[in-house]
Amino acid sequence: MGHQQSTDKSSPPVWRAHGGPQGADDTLLDFSVNTNPYGPHPRMVAAIRKAVTPQVLGVYPDPAGSKARQALAQAHGGSPDQVVVANGSAELIWGVVRLAAARMGQTRQWQPQAGPSGGGKTLAMTRLRQGRVVVVEPAFSEFRAASQAHGLEVVPFWLKLPQPGEEWPPIPWHSLSALVAGTKAGAVYLCAPGNPTGQYVSLAQISRFARAHPEVLMVADEAYLTLSGHSVEAGFSGKTPKPDGPPMLHTPPNLVRLRSLTKDHTLPGLRVGYLLADPLTAQKLEQGRPAWGASAPALAAAEAACLLEEFVAQSRTRLQADKLALTAGLKGLGLEPLASDTPYFLLPVPPLKPETIQNDDRAAGPGNQWALALSRFSIRVRDGASFGLPGYLRLAARPAEDRLRLLEAMGRVLETTAPGVL
Numbered sequence: 378m379g380h381q382q383s384t385d386k387s388s389p390p391v392w393r394a395h396g397g398p399q400g401a402d403d404t405l406l407d408f409s410v411n412t413n414p415y416g417p418h419p420r421m422v423a424a425i426r427k428a429v430t431p432q433v434l435g436v437y438p439d440p441a442g443s444k445a446r447q448a449l450a451q452a453h454g455g456s457p458d459q460v461v462v463a464n465g466s467a468e469l470i471w472g473v474v475r476l477a478a479a480r481m482g483q484t485r486q487w488q489p490q491a492g493p494s495g496g497g498k499t500l501a502m503t504r505l506r507q508g509r510v511v512v513v514e515p516a517f518s519e520f521r522a523a524s525q526a527h528g529l530e531v532v533p534f535w536l537k538l539p540q541p542g543e544e545w546p547p548i549p550w551h552s553l554s555a556l557v558a559g560t561k562a563g564a565v566y567l568c569a570p571g572n573p574t575g576q577y578v579s580l581a582q583i584s585r586f587a588r589a590h591p592e593v594l595m596v597a598d599e600a601y602l603t604l605s606g607h608s609v610e611a612g613f614s615g616k617t618p619k620p621d622g623p624p625m626l627h628t629p630p631n632l633v634r635l636r637s638l639t640k641d642h643t644l645p646g647l648r649v650g651y652l653l654a655d656p657l658t659a660q661k662l663e664q665g666r667p668a669w670g671a672s673a674p675a676l677a678a679a680e681a682a683c684l685l686e687e688f689v690a691q692s693r694t695r696l697q698a699d700k701l702a703l704t705a706g707l708k709g710l711g712l713e714p715l716a717s718d719t720p721y722f723l724l725p726v727p728p729l730k731p732e733t734i735q736n737d738d739r740a741a742g743p744g745n746q747w748a749l750a751l752s753r754f755s756i757r758v759r760d761g762a763s764f765g766l767p768g769y770l771r772l773a774a775r776p777a778e779d780r781l782r783l784l785e786a787m788g789r790v791l792e793t794t795a796p797g798v799l
């Protein structure tokens with residue numbers, strides 16, 4: 378099933394793909410999204426409701442988002458000028474790429490060229506300099522998409538996946554260093570923890586890498602850190618700064634940490650996220666985006682999130698138990714889920730028997746065959762092919778009732794796997 382990924386593999390074939398339903402009326406049971414199935418908390422909903430009254434919506438939101446930034450800074454034990462709030466962390470990913478492109482002097486210019494018949498002059502957009510960025514793959518696709526849209530060359534750095542039952546191989550920081558130096562990349566994007574892998578990546582090591590490459594903008598996407606086994610590294614401590622000091626103040630100036638409130642608080646439809654960065658970087662990001670970068674309901678949600686740490690902690694505990702039960706159930710079916718630090722994980726899947734695959738699915742990889750087979754049970758899972766991993770599914774932990782439905786359907790699909798694969 379190809380568990381090993383080589384470093385010379387190119388970027389995943391799918392330019393941009395996401396989990397989740399494509400429309401609000403979707404009725405599928407959804408194991409493809411990684412949002413907390415236990416939210417949103419009623420206090421979060423109440424806070425957002427208060428921000429959708431005619432009075433609040435009738436005026437522009439605070440362009441500086443001061444109250445939300447103040448609350449987040451206090452929760453992290455930092456200062457508001459280290460925080461940027463936006464309508465989703467995806468938007469911040471694009472902002473960070475814009476900043477990286479500008480720092481690299483990524484420039485294009487209108488230049489005169491000979492006309493079509495050799496005579497006259499026309500103007501053509503010419504690239505004067507192309508910057509490069511490194512994406513640690515497999516990874517969430519927005520950084521890659523944003524980089525390509527900004528004309529940056531994306532250099533993938535593929536991590537090795539473990540064999541089932543094994544620990545994750547350590548991140549090969551030396552090889553990453555060599556690639557960054559060799560390509561003169563201006564930015565590195567790393568999901569910490571990994572998405573889709575769920576692999577833990579230590580903040581201390583990320584910081585060490587950033588310090589060793591002060592010329593590089595190191596982007597740590599921590600969208601799932603608070604729901605992971607290493608949530609303490611999120612440095613999100615409610616009103617009480619951690620006794621050993623606020624982590625955000627001790628991180629190097631070229632490190633940007635991206636946070637999504639979508640996952641913890643089940644708010645993908647709202648669009649709210651933030652980042653933690655050095656004040657100068659944060660200021661540049663603010664200056665490089667449109668005014669009113671976060672809506673009033675998004676700012677209200679960010680403030681409310683600072684008072685709901687206990688809810689996130691409870692959700693984390695429940696999701697850990699849900700994941701254990703799901704992986705145990707899958708093992709009971711003879712499947713071998715990979716280890717993960719997050720509520721989601723990768724599952725290698727065997728190919729289905731050719732005669733049971735419907736015509737249009739024949740060319741698909743095993744992940745796609747399974748995704749299509751499960752969709753016939755009204756269940757959605759994430760096909761690993763969208764991350765360059767066609768032999769895998771990514772599954773998210775969900776409550777018991779949903780889990781039993783998935784396991785039942787997977788048992789039925791397994792009856793149609795090619796002989797001898799398990």
Ligand SMILES: Cc1ncc(COP(=O)(O)O)c(C=O)c1O
Pocket residue numbers: 464465466467468517568572598600601636637638639645648649650
């Ligand atoms: C790793 C990662 N980062 C960022 C995002 C974007 O989240 P948001 O809803 O905050 O834009 C996602 C969404 O799936 C994600 O998986």
